[in-house]
Amino acid sequence: SQQGEEDPQALSIQEGENATMNCSYKTSINNLQWYRQNSGRGLVHLILIRSNEREKHSGRLRVTLDTSKKSSSLLITASRAADTASYFCAPKTGGSQGNLIFGKGTKLSVKP
Amino acid sequence: DAGITQSPRHKVTETGTPVTLRCHQTENHRYMYWYRQDPGHGLRLIHYSYGVKDTDKGEVSDGYSVSRSKTEDFLLTLESATSSQTSVYFCATQTGLYEQFFGPGTRLTVL
Numbered sequence: 001s002q003q004g005e006e007d008p009q010a011l012s013i014q015e016g017e018n019a020t021m022n023c024s025y026k027t028s029i030n031n032l033q034w035y036r037q038n039s040g041r042g043l044v045h046l047i048l049i050r051s052n053e054r055e056k057h058s059g060r061l062r063v064t065l066d067t068s069k070k071s072s073s074l075l076i077t078a079s080r081a082a083d084t085a086s087y088f089c090a091p092k093t094g095g096s097q098g099n100l101i102f103g104k105g106t107k108l109s110v111k112p
Numbered sequence: 113d114a115g116i117t118q119s120p121r122h123k124v125t126e127t128g129t130p131v132t133l134r135c136h137q138t139e140n141h142r143y144m145y146w147y148r149q150d151p152g153h154g155l156r157l158i159h160y161s162y163g164v165k166d167t168d169k170g171e172v173s174d175g176y177s178v179s180r181s182k183t184e185d186f187l188l189t190l191e192s193a194t195s196s197q198t199s200v201y202f203c204a205t206q207t208g209l210y211e212q213f214f215g216p217g218t219r220l221t222v223l
Contacts (some may be wrong), residue, residue: 031210042116042202042214043155088155092210099145099170100212104154 004032004072004089004103012109019076021106023089024069032065033100034074035088043088043102046074079110115139116215118203124221131190133218135203137183141213143206144186146170146178148199149217155202161186193222 007022023032031050035043049056049065049072056063062075076083086107090100115138125131135144146158147170157170159178167178175197177189190197203215 033211035212040217042216043204043212045211045213048209048211090212099157099160100210101157101171102147102155104152 003101004091006087006089006103006106008106009104010107010109012111013079015079015081015110015112017079017110019079019083019108019110021074021087021089021108023072023074023091023103025072025089025091026070027093029067029091029093031092032063032072033090033092034061034063034072035090035102037086037088037105039085046087076108079108081110081112084108084110116203116205116213118201118215118218120218121216122219124223125193126223127194128192131193131220131222133188133201133203133220135186135188135215137186137203137205139205139207139213140183141205141207142183144180145204145206145212146176146186146188147202147204148172148197149202150199158188158201193220195222198222 004023033048034046037043047058060077065072086105088102088105090102117136119134145160147155149155156172161167161180179187201218204212206212
């Protein structure tokens with residue numbers, strides 16, 4: 001399975017702190033994506049990093065990818081209470097017909 | 113939610129009854145997906161479609177069928193609902209850049 005596995009399963013921090021979530025996967029990928037899910041809502045795409053990229057930024061988000069270790073990390077800087085959500089990584093193999101395989105997610109709680 | 117709607121949003125049904133969930137998109141995306149989300153299992157792929165009348169099975173397809181007669185609509189049918197199919201169902205579409213957009217979900221309870 002190409003399922004991404006997020007670590008930790010749950011993370012609780014104070015507002016203003018940084019939050020780091022990790023993802024590991026098993027085989028070669030085309031790209032890796034991170035999604036956020038607020039309670040009771042659908043997933044929202046955050047960022048995509050291609051297999052030939054090592055780091056990517058989007059606002060307060062920073063994603064790294066280490067294909068030699070088959071791992072990725074998502075860093076949220078200066079967390080806000082509104083960042084409270086579950087975060088999923090989704091490795092993607094193959095071309096357009098390859099599917100995303102979601103892990104179980106990291107549940108982030110940011111306390112005001 | 114990128115123009116993706118799901119109906120119904122909530123449904124309670126009885127074991128053995130047929131159920132159809134509808135996903136409608138206005139983005140003209142070629143790829144569409146049905147997932148279920150359960151505690152402890154994360155998001156699991158049921159079926160997907162790569163074009164009109166072109167569908168394929170995902171990880172947990174047993175007990176489900178799908179149809180796609182138009183680009184904008186992707187239907188998920190539970191032929192004979194069972195309690196193990198109680199779940200939250202999400203539809204998603206995919207852009208050419210491989211990003212997926214998700215609908216708001218349908219909460220299905222099978223009694």
